[in-house]
Structure formats: structure tokens, C-alpha cells
Amino acid sequence: MDVQTVLETIAADAARGEMVFPTHAQIALRVQRALDDPDCSLEQLSTLIAAEPILSAKVVGIANSVAYNPSGRAMSDVRSAVSRLGFNTLRSLVTAVIIRQMQEMSPSPEHRALAGRLWEHTAHVAALARVIARRVTKQDPEAAFFAGIVHEVGAFYLIARAADFPGLLTSNLEQWCGTGEAQVGRSVLQALGVPANILTAIEKLWDGYLAMPATSLGDTLLLADQLAPCESPLAELDGMSRRGMTADIDLLVGQEMLSAILADSAEEVDSLTAALKN
């Protein structure tokens, strides 16, 4: 089977909703459904989250990060953390856990390592996107954070399924950056029920055109993706790697320069990246 056919098969499977998640992710999916229920109380949600150790740790960790806790008052219980973060951020974290656990779907240690590097890239992009949204593009920071978390979900799914198609991740994945990423990504994002505004932003990322001046949620993601210190490991497989040479990007934002804003926000970005990676 050629690479293009494999990518089409994987996209079609995701579109049919035939995505199998590991057991831990099942709890995260239940939390996601609870978040969609308008009658869900803080108590019910906290109890549900507390049943899933990875999610609980992430919720408390993020709530204590500089990004969400500038005063530095640490908290250690799930209920207080949920109340500090709010349901929108919680939705991002639940999705983060589901994506992270796609890693477990792969029987191959090499593939799991690849997914680990992809998560590192994802964490950087999500944390940067949140700051860029707030201070540069004036978009909703939580929407940008969420978009950052899900922007590589197609690639995670590809890696998770790669064992079914031997040689896929060792062949030249040129088609991935052409149409494959959008094909698979679109199907997985729809299966996860990602909202339309996030899909639009990710479509813009795949389209690849950054507007200068940067204004939209899509620009936010593109900027975060290009500024992230580590790129997606799939870029190496499809011959699109920047080989560690990140572009120098600067923009005048009001009276400030982007470089100054990023320097000013470094602690916030680092704390959020670290909390996501753990």
C-alpha cells in the first residue's frame, strides 16, 4: 500500500469514529462528556476527575502554574483547582490527557518516543499560543491554548496507528505535509468534537499563511508553531525540518515588540509548558 492510500485509510477510520482509546483515556472521555452537560456540578466533575490520577495531577499542576496562579498561592486539591481553572481550561486539559494517552496505543517503543517528542512540541505551542493570544492577537487565550493542544492530534493518531502499516514512519512522508496532515487531522478533530472556531484556526495552520500583522486565532497558532523551540518530529520524516534553525520573527504590537513581549512572558510560558509536559 502506498503512503497516500495508508493516509486515506487512517483518515477514513477516524472519520467513521473507529478510534479506540486506552482505558485511562476512557475516564477522560467521560469527563469531557460531563463538561458538555449543562447540569454537571463542580462536585460531580471534581469527583470524576479525582478518579483519574493523571488528569488529577495535571489539573492541580496547571492550576498552580504561574500562568493561572500569578500570586503563587499553591493548592493541592482537585476541587479548588477545578474552580480556579474554569470549565474551558478543564476541557483543554482533558483533551490533553486523551491525546497524551494515544501514545499508549502504539506497541512500538520507537513510535512512543516519537509521540513523546510530538507532545513536547505540542506543550510549547499551546503555552506560547495562550500568551500570544492575550498579548499579541487579542484572541481568547483559552481558545488558543486549546487549539495548541489539539493542533497535532492528527499526527498523534498517525503514530498510534503506524504499527498497523509497517514501514510507514520510515518511508518518506512527503504526502503528510501536502494533504495527509489535513486529511487525518480533520477526521480526528471532528471525532473529538472540537468546536468550529478551533477547526478554522487549525485549517489556517495547515494552509500555512501567516498574516502580518497577525490577528486571527489561526495566526496565533502559526506564530506559536514557528516560534516553538522544538518542532514536530514528523517534520523530519517528511523532509520539512527546519533543522534547529528557527526563524527570527518580530512584530510591532501597539507600542511593544513581540520579542519583548515573549521575553516578558518567558516564565509564564515555561511554567505552563512544564506543567503540560509532566
Next chain:
Amino acid sequence: MKAAAQDIDEIFLNPGEFHFGHGNTRISTLLGSCVSITLWHPRRRIGGMCHYMLTERKRPANAPLDGRFGSEAFELFLQHVEAAGTRPGEYQAKLFGGGNMLSGPSGGRLEIGPRNVAHGRQLLASRHIALLAEHVGGSGRRKLHFDVWSGDVWLAFPDGSDAQIKTAHG
């Protein structure tokens, strides 16, 4: 990227070319280690783009300005700025390109891109033109569109040094 209107003039700049225009003009180019500067007059909505390959040369007497060299491309800008009855300081600049594309004989990188970028910054500063945005360096090609009617620039930077740009937009 926003689709261009039907009645616009689409200009594609090859290395060394230059265009200055107004109204419904979209100027596009593809950059490696070369540098493009866009200049835009926000009130008059006129502007232009150059695409230079090297910083400067010893220009022979009476030779016409050659847009392949940064200093001469900038002279072309200044001529159009003056012809339009405007002043350089009224324009907004954006600077792009200067990617690391070539390897030297020993495998080391030739510094053409960074030199082109530094030269562009100096030229703009010498005429007190505000530099609003830059997207420079790194490894790979850039595809650029400059909409003269809005001053917006659209930039695709998708790839590494060996890759081709695959986005369908032209």
C-alpha cells in the same frame, strides 16, 4: 490566506525585480537567502516590494540601478517615493527572507542571508522608516504576498532547506 479579488493586478517578482504600485495590486515572491522589503504608505495606500540577492556592488558609472543589490533596490524605492510626492519616513516597512540556504565548500553555512538582512535593516534605519515586522533567518523558503490595498503581508514558511512549497495558493 484571503482570496484576492477578481480585478486585482497580480505581480510576481523574480530575484532582482522591483515593483511599486497602488490600488488593487498584489505583489508576490519566493525567497531563499534573498531579502524582500515591503514599503507601504498607510494614508495613500501605495507601496512596493523589492527582492534583492546581495547587499551591494561597485556600480559602474552610468549603469542603471540593479534591483539584485540591496542598496540599488533601495534607491529604486526612494525614486518612486519621491515621484509619488511622499517622504520615506511616512512609509511602514516589513522585512523578510535571509534564510540559510547554501552550504560552503567545507559544509559550513555561507552568511549571505544574515548579511542581506542586516543590510536591509541599515537601509531602513538610514531613512528613519519604521520597521513593523520581520520574519527572517531560519532554514527554508518563504512565499510572500503583499496586498498594496491593505498593507497586509501573507507569509508561508513551511519547510526546510530541501523542500518545495506545496501550498496551492499562487
